Amino acid sequence: MSKIWKFDGLLLNEGWMCPCYVTTNEQGIIEEIADKNTSSSAVIEVVSGYAIPGFQNAHSHAFQYAMSGLAEIHPDPTSADDFWSWRETMYNIALSMDPDQFEHIATMLYAEMLSHGYTHVAEFHYVHHNKDGLRYDHLAEMGTRLIAAAQTAGIGITLIPIFYQKGGFGQAPGFKQKRFISATAKDYLELLSASEEATKNYSRSNVGIGIHSLRAVDQYAIQATLAETKRLPIHIHIAEQLKEVEDCLAHYQQRPVEWLLNTFDVHSHFHLVHATHLNKKEISGIAQSGAHVVLCPSTEGNLGDGIFPLSTFQQQGGQWSIGTDSHIGLNPLEELRMLDYGQRLTTHRRNQFVSYANGDSGLFGLDMAWKAGRKAMGNQEEAYFAIGQSFDAVVIDSQTPHIATSSPQHILATLIYSGDRSSFKGTLVRGIWKAKDGKHVSFDSILSQYKKTIAKLKIR
Ligand SMILES: [Zn+2]
Numbered sequence: 112m113s114k115i116w117k118f119d120g121l122l123l124n125e126g127w128m129c130p131c132y133v134t135t136n137e138q139g140i141i142e143e144i145a146d147k148n149t150s151s152s153a154v155i156e157v158v159s160g161y162a163i164p165g166f167q168n169a170h171s172h173a174f175q176y177a178m179s180g181l182a183e184i185h186p187d188p189t190s191a192d193d194f195w196s197w198r199e200t201m202y203n204i205a206l207s208m209d210p211d212q213f214e215h216i217a218t219m220l221y222a223e224m225l226s227h228g229y230t231h232v233a234e235f236h237y238v239h240h241n242k243d244g245l246r247y248d249h250l251a252e253m254g255t256r257l258i259a260a261a262q263t264a265g266i267g268i269t270l271i272p273i274f275y276q277k278g279g280f281g282q283a284p285g286f287k288q289k290r291f292i293s294a295t296a297k298d299y300l301e302l303l304s305a306s307e308e309a310t311k312n313y314s315r316s317n318v319g320i321g322i323h324s325l326r327a328v329d330q331y332a333i334q335a336t337l338a339e340t341k342r343l344p345i346h347i348h349i350a351e352q353l354k355e356v357e358d359c360l361a362h363y364q365q366r367p368v369e370w371l372l373n374t375f376d377v378h379s380h381f382h383l384v385h386a387t388h389l390n391k392k393e394i395s396g397i398a399q400s401g402a403h404v405v406l407c408p409s410t411e412g413n414l415g416d417g418i419f420p421l422s423t424f425q426q427q428g429g430q431w432s433i434g435t436d437s438h439i440g441l442n443p444l445e446e447l448r449m450l451d452y453g454q455r456l457t458t459h460r461r462n463q464f465v466s467y468a469n470g471d472s473g474l475f476g477l478d479m480a481w482k483a484g485r486k487a488m489g490n491q492e493e494a495y496f497a498i499g500q501s502f503d504a505v506v507i508d509s510q511t512p513h514i515a516t517s518s519p520q521h522i523l524a525t526l527i528y529s530g531d532r533s534s535f536k537g538t539l540v541r542g543i544w545k546a547k548d549g550k551h552v553s554f555d556s557i558l559s560q561y562k563k564t565i566a567k568l569k570i571r
Pocket of ligand 1 (some may be wrong): 170172237384436
């Protein structure tokens with residue numbers, strides 16, 4: 112039976128429809144969008160809120176959620192504390208988890224993502240093998256657990272099994288990387304195919320291709336992988352750290368993005384994660400290629416990566432999405448404003464986002480992150496809401512002090528520059544509430560399982 116939702120407003124690509132009635136079928140697919148109720152018989156749910164499309168989290172390493180805050184205590188002030196020391200802590204945690212524990216952590220994380228307004232996540236997944244570094248009987252065992260976690264929480268997932276071959280440019284993998292490794296492109300393509308098979312169990316899942324970084328996979332293996340896989344989104348960590356740029360210069364005599372652009376046919380299916388350290392030519396090169404950048408400001412800030420040259424990139428038509436990466440922060444509003452504030456702080460100017468959207472920074476940030484985010488998931492649709500699409504939305508509470516007193520034109524900027532999780536009434540996926548009033552609908556049972564898992568791991 113159809114159901115009608117009444118909202119104070121629904122954000123369409125052409126602007127707000129206020130009020131708005133959305134009709135969904137039993138599968139949560141949109142059948143009608145109208146500014147008045149056209150049915151006298153359907154069940155109606157009146158929601159005091161403004162619905163916007165669910166946020167797209169284009170970069171996640173689920174297991175790292177369990178280490179949030181653990182790498183922030185530094186008893187020895189004489190030792191270096193940087194990305195590379197953080198990586199040691201991360202490796203130790205990656206080595207410690209069995210598949211059940213991995214799944215419970217991911218389930219908690221995805222439940223929390225839903226309560227923050229994300230409805231889809233791209234999982235950049237590289238912990239493939241058992242604790243001894245041997246293949247599981249089911250090659251994509253760990254990826255299957257991520258899909259199961261997404262299904263339990265109710266979030267859409269793009270599983271990106273990661274090709275991880277080396278310990279650094281021209282170096283054999285290290286002992287602590289043993290769970291990550293595919294020795295050859297053939298090994299990786301087998302893993303990709305097993306992962307694709309695993310997505311058949313959950314209708315809201317699909318796969319992408321992942322190259323961990325230029326330091327982790329050699330040129331010929333990247334070539335062989337890309338030759339086999341033309342239709343999928345391609346994710347790669349690139350130029351996150353200065354040391355990575357120096358190592359790439361030493362190995363290839365070119366900077367990472369420079370080398371990538373000179374060596375491969377980089378196009379709109381590429382999603383370059385971080386891309387922090389770029390010269391002017393590289394910025395133009397990415398923008399002209401149509402490739403996207405995935406930015407993770409809270410993690411990049413936490414790791415001391417650097418600030419992506421967003422304003423220059425955008426002036427050249429560059430496109431970007433956001434991700435929560437290590438999950439030190441899970442708030443999409445914070446990711447967007449940190450991105451903008453990084454530019455404001457370095458240029459001493461305001462409104463660094465706006466190049467269209469009638470000067471509305473809030474709308475611009477939301478639109479860019481959503482559209483590029485959808486592409487990062489392998490989905491080309493551009494309509495926020497349309498007949499025939501799944502009804503996935505996050506609903507802004509109409510009764511917070513700022514929203515209750517705002518005209519529709521100020522709602523998005525108010526949300527993005529002053530909001531947090533308490534600004535949301537809830538998150539809908541396929542026309543079902545997955546989170547309400549700041550909590551996932553199964554929060555208590557998921558938390559209980561998560562607490563047991565963390566207690567067993569003894570990491571916190
Ligand atoms: Zn990452």
